[in-house]
Amino acid sequence: MKTLQRHRRRRVLLLQTTILPLLLICALSMAKERPSFELAKGINCLDKIVLRESRCRSAEVYLYGGHVTSWKNENGEELLFLSSKSIFKPPKPIRGGIPLCFPQFSNYGPVKSHGFARNRIWEVDTSPPPLPSNYSSNAFVDLILRPTEDDLKMWPNNFEFRMRVALGCEGELTLTSRIRNINSDGKPFSFTFAYHTYFSVSDIxxxxxEGLETLDYLDKLKNRERFTEQDDAITFESETDKIYLSTPTKIAILDHEKKRTFVIRKEGLADAVVWNPWEKKSKKISDLGDEDYKYMLCVEAAAIERPITLKPGEEWTGRLELSAVPSSYSSGQLDPRKLLH
Structure with missing residues (x-):
């Protein structure tokens, strides 16, 4: 009997000192890998993902369009512009936030303007391939889009479009897109792409x-004629629709009244689109308010001039990171240059 009791005590001690700690370590490891998001119902009962960071920062992503519609700082301030007239009803795309332009930017190609990714229902990706360690975040969701029969009729290419939306510990918002050619017929395909980001600003x-000075651009208001930017910074007094070419990896948007600077960091996206419809065109856009142009600015990380070409099995990655920081002032001028280096 005493021998049996000793064996039982040893098993209990073994369980307490080795097996239970190992189980706890495994549970903690799984908790770290599990994305911290919640699935909720949004406008018109469309499914959306809510990401939250420990300091009350948040982001929202609609499965319709894989569309980020909200990005808030620690004070609950909305950093993205979303039109009050946005319809939130398929097949109309959501106006504002961060629409995805794929497989075509604008109407320069065989597919409808800005492609079909922003008009499709995405799925939560439960088994995404791993990202590099420097892409990690505790608040994120992985989404995936595969072509429908209608998509294949418009654009006959099989693809997998995976995207991770992540909210960092400093409140930065990161979108990482991975597009893979899975054609079985050996055929390559080419596409253009943009994160069509609408920033919320105090007054356009x-x-x-800043960051685009001296660069060449295509002016969409002048039949995409090519020019070189002559100003030290881009300011706004009328409608603007320009595609800047071979742009740096960092661009800054300075909001004088809010004393805020948006810093755009991008990878795999050579171009940048700057767009504001101004008063006349705003009145022609049914899901945009007549005065909305005053409170929005689109600066889009994009790949347009040189389309991305993928052979079967190849994958492209395009990454966008957005952060909002207080602006510093010097003689009444914003000074973001330290942010751009």
Whole structure:
């Protein structure tokens, strides 16, 4: 009997000192890998993902369009512009936030304007391939889009479009897109792409964009004629629709009134689109308010001039990181240059 009791005590001690700690370590490891998001119902009962960070920062992503519609800082301030007239009813795309332009930017190609990714229902990706360690975040969701029969009729290419939306510990918002050619017939395909980001600004007349000076651009208001930017910074007094070419990896948007600077960091996206419809065009856009142009600015990380070409089995990655920081002032001018290096 005493021998049996000793064996039982040894098994209990073994369980307490080795097996239970190992189980706890495994549970903690799984908790770290599990994305911290919640599935909720959004406008018109569309499914959305809510990401939250420990300091009350948050982001929202609709499965319709894989569309980020909200990005809030620690004070609950909305950093993205979303039109109050946005319909939130398929097949109309959501107006504002971060629409995805794929497989075609604008209407320059065989597919409808800005492609079909922003008009499709995405799925939560439960088994995504791993990302590099420097892409890690505790608040994230992985989404996936595969072509429908209608998509294949418009654009006859099999693909997998995976995207991770992540909210960092400093409140930065990161979108990492991975597009893979899975054609079985050996055929390559080419596409253009943009993160069509609408930033919320205090007054478009008080905003400037830095980091694009001296660069060439295509002016969409002048039949995509090519020009070189002559100004020290981009400011706004009328409708603007330009595609800047071979842009740096960092761009800054300075909001004088809010004393805020948006910093755009991008990888795999050579171009940048700057767009504001101004008063006349705003009145022609049914899901945009007549005065909305004053409070929004689109600066889009994009790949347009040189389309991305993938052979079967190849994958492209395009990454966008957005952060909002207080602006510093010097003689009444915003000074973001330290942010751009």
């Amino acid at each position: 007349s008080e905003v400037r964009v």
